[in-house]
Amino acid sequence: MTTAVTAPRKTLLLALCCVSVLLIGIDMTGVNVALPTIGARFHAGTSGLAWVVDAYTVTLAAFLLFASSTADRLGRRRIFVAGLTVFVVGSALCAVAPTLGWLIVFRVVQALGAAALNPVAMAIIGTVHTEPAERARALGVWGGVIGLSLALGPIVGGALVDSPLGWRWIFLINVPIGIAALLLTRRVVPESRSPFPRRFDPLGQIFVTAGLAALTLGIIEGPVLGWLSAPITAAFAVAAACLAGLLLHEPRRFDPLIELGFFRSFPFAASNLMAVLSFAALGSFLFLNSLYLQGERGYSALTAGLLVLPLAAVSVVLGPVGGRVLAVRGPRIPLAVAGTGIGATGVMLSFAGTSTPVWWLLLAYTVMGIGNAAVGAPISQAAVAGMPRERIGVATGISSTSRQIGATLGVAVAGAVLGAGGARGGGGSGGVGWWLNAGYGTAILVLGLLSTTARARASAHAVTGPPPVPPPGDTAPPAGPGTRRPRVGNGRSDGQ
Incomplete structure (x- = not known):
């Protein structure tokens, strides 16, 4: 467990954790705006471009829980440092990739490092900010930075793609920033680990x-x-x-590896499904919109990135506001706003074509920014609310995995829709893709309302209870004299 941390150090620690997620988000969405250029450079089709994105997100989703449990056992700062190191090395390799195949391979290396950053940083925030209201505000900032990073990526990526530096600098820029974050981590982040770490599964x-x-x-x-x-x-x-x-x-x-017992809490289960849906919508939005603006509208990469600036601006402003609303009024209002905003964006862009006014696109991107900013804090808070402090790492790992599964499926489905119809993001199959986004938003709205009822909140208490005795043949070493590992009941894990 962590020792007491002073308020100024908490602020610096939160800033450092936000920088790590900013790096990852900018890199992920910056690649989206570079896809047409990468496709032209390597003569790649829609499926190849989808793999440039999904090789990263699949790896992230697959190894987030492993990284989270490893951090619980070996130390969160240690794994955070290791993750930053691998991410920097992977970024450097992506910058010099000679073929599309090697770029996809190096994206996997990059993602292995990133997998050790998001859930570990979230667990660090959760263990340092112990008061519920303080944690909600911190997670509001965290959620705002996630939205900001995913929105700034197209702008930064577009500027680099259209500059003499070229698309490879989308990856190379991570190296100096990552090294600076590494040096700061050793000075600011306290070491912490779970007193009841899990064994590898x-x-x-x-x-x-x-x-x-x-x-x-x-x-x-x-x-x-x-x-x-x-x-x-x-x-x-x-x-x-x-x-x-x-x-x-x-x-x-x-x-x-996955605590299935957590899902007996309807708010927890719903928050993870909403994480899948919201990141599917965002991943699909960025993929479809980049191909639409550059392929169908003929805009440059920089112009395409600048057009989504409203999404970034709204994320900066409303992310922290969402955390404060969450702390005072609870998750119902932010989730309703999130579902409505994401769904409305899908409807608005489903009719977009070559002659759609720019002001209509800017309005749609602003609405998407509102929905994206509103969803981060409540789904993050629901992932840790009511969980034993020593199980926060497990819960946040599941939450982060859900986000990346959503991003993976969103891009994969959008790519499949485009591949089936040959559209570039506007009408035709692209229109079908936008209607899917409208469906994602509607599902978030419904789940947000259902998961904030009194009955749903009561189900959250089912995830805690007396710690079970390990079944014969699957015992775990005791954490200390006379102690038993507290954990959530998980089906037959009590040997019944």
Whole structure:
């Protein structure tokens, strides 16, 4: 556990954690605006460009929980430093990638480092800011920075792509910033670890990694190879088998990779589903919008990035405001605003074409910024609310994984829609993609209302209770004399 941290150091620590997520978000969305240029450089089609994005997000989603549990055991600062180091090295390799294949491989390396940053930084914030209102405000800033990073990426990426430096500098710029963050981390971040760390779950990790990779492969390559072709059928079969294996295997472990018992809390389960939906909407938005503005409208990368500036500006202003509203009024209002904003954006852009007025696009991007800024804090707060402090790392790991699964599926589905119809993001199949975004927003609105009822809040208490005794053959070493590991009941993990 962490020792007491002074208020000024908390502020600096929060700023450092925000810088790490800013790096990752800018890199992820900056690549989106560079996709047309990368495609022209390497002669890549829609599926190849989708892999440039999803190789990163699949790896993130697959290894976030592993990084979170490893940080609980070995120390959060130690894993945070290791993650920054790998991310910097991966960024440098992406900058010199000679082919599309190597770029995709190096994106995987980059994501392995990033996987150790988001959930660990979120866990550090959760353990240092112990008061609920203080934590809500900190998570509001955190959520605002997430939105800001994802929105600033197209602007920074567009400026670099259109400059003499070229698209490779989208990756290279991470190196000096990452090194500076590394030096500051050693001075500011206190070491902390869970008193009850989990053991590694190799079979669970295999199920998660293989299942996500197979599902993404099936969605992206389905339009190219045919939905009923043998490779695509096999990919979906592997994904289904991995899901079944995960549901059967995890409840039988005392230290599961995924604490399925957490999902007995409806607010927790709903927050993770809303995380999937909101990041699917954002990932789809950035992918479709970049191809629409540059491919169909003919704008330069910089102009395309500047056009989404309203999204970034709104995220800066409303992210912290959302945290304060959450602290005072609870999650219902922010979630209603989030679902409405994201859904309305999908409807507004579903009619976009080559002659759509720019003011209409700017209005749609502003509405998307409002929805994106409103959703971050409540889903982050729901991930840790009511959880035992020593289980915060597990809960935040699941929450961060849900976000990346959403981003992965959003891009994969958008790419499949475009690949099937040959559209570039406006009408046609692109219009179908925007209607899917409208559906994501509507689902967030419904879940936000349902998860904030008194009955839903009562279900959250089901995730805590007396710690179970490990079943025979799956015992864990005691954390100390006379102690038992407190954890959430998880199916058959009590041996019943």
